[in-house]
Amino acid sequence: MSNLQILDCNELEEIVSVDETKADRLLNNAINRLNKKIIVLDDDPTGVQTVHGVSVYTDWTEETILSGFKEDSNMFFILTNSRSFSAERTSAVHEEIARNIVEVSQKTGRDFILISRGDSTMRGHYPLETQILRDEIEKRSDKKFYGEIFCPFFKEGGRFTLNNIHYVKENNALVPAGQTEFAKDKTFGYVNSHIGDFIEEKSKGQFKSAECIFISLEELRSLNVESISKKLMAAHDYCKVIVNAVDYVDIKVFCAAFIQAIEEGRHFIIRSAAAMPKVLGGVSDVPLLTKQDLVEPHTKNGGIVLIGSHVNKTTMQLEALKTSEKEICFIEFNAHLVLEEGGLEAEVTRIIESAEENIKKGKTTAIYTSRKLLMLNTEDKDKILETSVKISDAVTSIIGKMNIKPRFIIAKGGITSSDVGTKALRVKKAMVMGQIKPGIPVWMTGEESRFPNMPYIIFPGNVGEINTLKEIVEELS
Numbered sequence: 148m149s150n151l152q153i154l155d156c157n158e159l160e161e162i163v164s165v166d167e168t169k170a171d172r173l174l175n176n177a178i179n180r181l182n183k184k185i186i187v188l189d190d191d192p193t194g195v196q197t198v199h200g201v202s203v204y205t206d207w208t209e210e211t212i213l214s215g216f217k218e219d220s221n222m223f224f225i226l227t228n229s230r231s232f233s234a235e236r237t238s239a240v241h242e243e244i245a246r247n248i249v250e251v252s253q254k255t256g257r258d259f260i261l262i263s264r265g266d267s268t269m270r271g272h273y274p275l276e277t278q279i280l281r282d283e284i285e286k287r288s289d290k291k292f293y294g295e296i297f298c299p300f301f302k303e304g305g306r307f308t309l310n311n312i313h314y315v316k317e318n319n320a321l322v323p324a325g326q327t328e329f330a331k332d333k334t335f336g337y338v339n340s341h342i343g344d345f346i347e348e349k350s351k352g353q354f355k356s357a358e359c360i361f362i363s364l365e366e367l368r369s370l371n372v373e374s375i376s377k378k379l380m381a382a383h384d385y386c387k388v389i390v391n392a393v394d395y396v397d398i399k400v401f402c403a404a405f406i407q408a409i410e411e412g413r414h415f416i417i418r419s420a421a422a423m424p425k426v427l428g429g430v431s432d433v434p435l436l437t438k439q440d441l442v443e444p445h446t447k448n449g450g451i452v453l454i455g456s457h458v459n460k461t462t463m464q465l466e467a468l469k470t471s472e473k474e475i476c477f478i479e480f481n482a483h484l485v486l487e488e489g490g491l492e493a494e495v496t497r498i499i500e501s502a503e504e505n506i507k508k509g510k511t512t513a514i515y516t517s518r519k520l521l522m523l524n525t526e527d528k529d530k531i532l533e534t535s536v537k538i539s540d541a542v543t544s545i546i547g548k549m550n551i552k553p554r555f556i557i558a559k560g561g562i563t564s565s566d567v568g569t570k571a572l573r574v575k576k577a578m579v580m581g582q583i584k585p586g587i588p589v590w591m592t593g594e595e596s597r598f599p600n601m602p603y604i605i606f607p608g609n610v611g612e613i614n615t616l617k618e619i620v621e622e623l624s
Contacts, residue, residue, distance in 0.1 A: 151312060151340050154321040159307065159393050165368045167396050173372055174399040177406035178429045185222035186215065186248060187262045187424045188241075188280075190230040190271050191561030192568055193607040194264035196303065196588045197425035198222075199433055199581035203590065205569045207240070209247045214576075216255050222428035224264075224579075228565040230271050230335075231536055233529045237272045238279050245283035253288070260409070260417070260427070266561075267301035267420035268315060268329035268609060269337065274350050277416050281385060293413050294360070294382030296405070297342060300392035301420035303586030304610045307393045311361050312340050328459055329609065334528045342389045360388045367397045375404035380413060388415070398426045421586075436583045438622050441602040442555060449476075449506040450623055451553040452616075453567060454515035455542050456560025456608025462518055464559075464616040471617050473624050476505045476512045482538045483517060491541035495548070503551050511554070511624045516542060539566050547571030552598050555623045559616065560608040568605070572597045583619055586610040 187194065195203055203224040204211045215223035225244065229237045252259055261280060265271040274295075281292050300308050305316025306324075314321035315329065323340035324330060330337050339345040343356030360378055367375070382388055390401050402423070405415070417423055424430075454465055469477060478498055484490030498514060505512045516538065525531065543566035546556065556572075558564035568574045568590065577590035583604055590603045606616065 151323040151326070153323070153326075154309075154314065156316060156319045156321055158321070162364060162393060163368050165370060165396055165400075169370060170396045170399045173370065173403040174426065175429070177403040178427075180410065181221075181406050183409075184216050184257050184259045185262065185424070185428050186259050187222065187224045187264050188244060188276075189224050189226050189264045190266070190276070191228055192226050192565045192590075192605050193561055193588065193610070194421050194424070195224055195579045195590075195605075196582060196586045196607065196610070197421045198428065198430045199579050201428070201430070201579045203577045203579060205575055205577075207244045207247060209250055212247050212251045213255070216251050216257055222424065226565060226569070228562070228569065229276065230266070231532065231539070231562045231565065232272070233532060234272060234275060237275060241276050241279040242283050245280050246287060249284055249287040262417040262419060262424055262427070264421060264424060265299070265418055267299050267304050267306040268324055268327065269299050269313060269345060270329055270332050270335035272335075273418060274346070274354070277418050281416055290414050292385055292416055294379070294386045294388050294415050296388050296390060296415050296417040296419065296423075297346065298390040298392065298398070298401075298417070298419040298423050299342070300390070300398065300422050301586070302395060302422065304420075304607070306420060308342065308389075308391045309364065309393055311342055311389060311391060313342055313345070314340070333531050343387075346387050354387055358386055360386060362388065362390045362401060364391045364393065364397060367391070367400045370400055372400065372404045372407060375401065376407040376411075379404060379408035379415070380411060382413070382415070392422070395422065395426065398422050402427050433581055435585075436581050436589055440580070441583065441589065441604075442623055446554050447509050448551060448554045449508065449510040449512060450555040450557070450620070451502065451506065451546065452511065452513040452557045452559065452620060453542060453546065453563060454513065454559040455539055455563030457516070457518070458608045460611070461559055461608045463613050464611060465513075465515055465518075467613050468513060468617045468620060471621055473621050474510055475620065475624070476510050478502060478512060478514045480514055480516045480542055485534060485538050485541075491537070495541055495544055499545055499548055502545065503549060506551050506553050511620060513620075514542070514545060535562065539563055540570070543567045543571045545571075547573070547597060552601070555602065555604065557604040557606055557616075557619065559606045564605040568603060572603065577603070584611060584615055587615070587619070
């Protein structure tokens with residue numbers, strides 16, 4: 148619904164507090180009993196924005212998934228980047244992933260929990276991805292899913308679910324998600340901010356809002372794990388379980404109840420933003436990464452910033468970066484050349500020559516796509532997505548074709564950062580070092596990559612304050 152009230156952020160402070168020490172104890176006791184591999188399928192590389200010391204694989208072969216199962220860590224990520232796929236390709240990829248997970252699980256005798264990590268503003272191939280996973284796993288094993296957990300809470304990005312309505316923090320206001328620019332996404336747009344109504348909308352009425360199970364803040368803040376677990380035990384016919392949350396303590400209490408339901412033989416698929424993997428995986432808090440962690444002390448080369456995202460927040464962050472007193476060179480990538488034969492190829496050549504010259508002189512270079520959005524004369528969502536991917540492929544190929552190792556690499560935007568990691572840097576396996584700012588993860592590239600053992604900063608398009616990009620670049624330059 149588009150007429151929901153915008154809330155003041157101060158209303159979050161009025162929610163009843165809870166004994167966090169007790170919540171931590173409930174969670175830790177539950178996690179210590181959990182002997183299952185947690186597999187996170189990430190629809191773009193920003194999903195590791197809450198974790199550290201966790202592997203990310205960029206393919207999903209049986210061999211790769213077996214490597215993840217053999218790790219000592221209880222959790223690993225597979226980057227699908229499916230938010231840039233057509234619906235048809237997304238279906239095929241998730242069928243393959245499900246088939247390989249079942250095969251490895253049966254070979255190793257190790258059970259698993261599956262998390263489909265999606266966007267905290269609820270964009271993506273939903274409910275397609277989780278439905279394909281459910282169908283394939285149930286077809287190939289004796290596992291039956293009683294329900295699906297839906298939890299888009301992501302504190303670091305200012306995404307909160309309150310009274311079953313999902314909000315996006317903008318300045319000091321909580322705006323219902325359906326009223327934000329994200330809901331107007333050409334490919335993944337939606338109308339409803341109430342998550343039950345959102346699910347009914349996206350499933351075209353297959354799953355009714357009235358039939359969803361809602362886990363309220365009041366239940367979570369009462370620390371009544373038994374009561375919440377009973378609600379989960381009552382789930383059937385793959386119904387949707389919606390988790391309200393405004394702080395990590397809410398996720399901790401829910402996960403304690405979730406694990407209890409699993410121990411009783413119930414199985415669920417999780418569709419969540421980045422908070423749930425961190426909590427369920429028992430990942431600790433660590434300090435933010437610094438320049439000393441990320442930049443080789445003797446390098447004289449400049450860094451490179453690649454900006455592909457077109458959300459309004461990214462554009463404002465780019466404008467703020469342009470006000471920096473540091474010596475930063477700005478190069479605009481003319482994305483409209485996608486309409487001309489050979490236009491993108493010529494643009495890539497031009498930009499590489501200029502960027503390499505700057506970087507050799509120690510100057511950080513920011514390359515950004517035209518801010519005026521290209522409007523195609525079509526309503527075909529797959530065609531629109533296909534054009535976006537062509538532009539992204541050209542932009543990210545800049546780093547793949549460079550012969551000079553930059554001081555640092557920052558990629559801004561989900562599709563952009565995924566393509567830089569997998570296509571340009573050719574990463575097969577990365578280790579998540581942590582975050583440089585809240586919600587902004589850093590990979591350590593593998594030995595096989597274009598620039599081995601190099602920190603790679605993945606900056607989501609919709610995360611951070613206006614000056615966050617500027618602050619990171621100034622610190623590293």
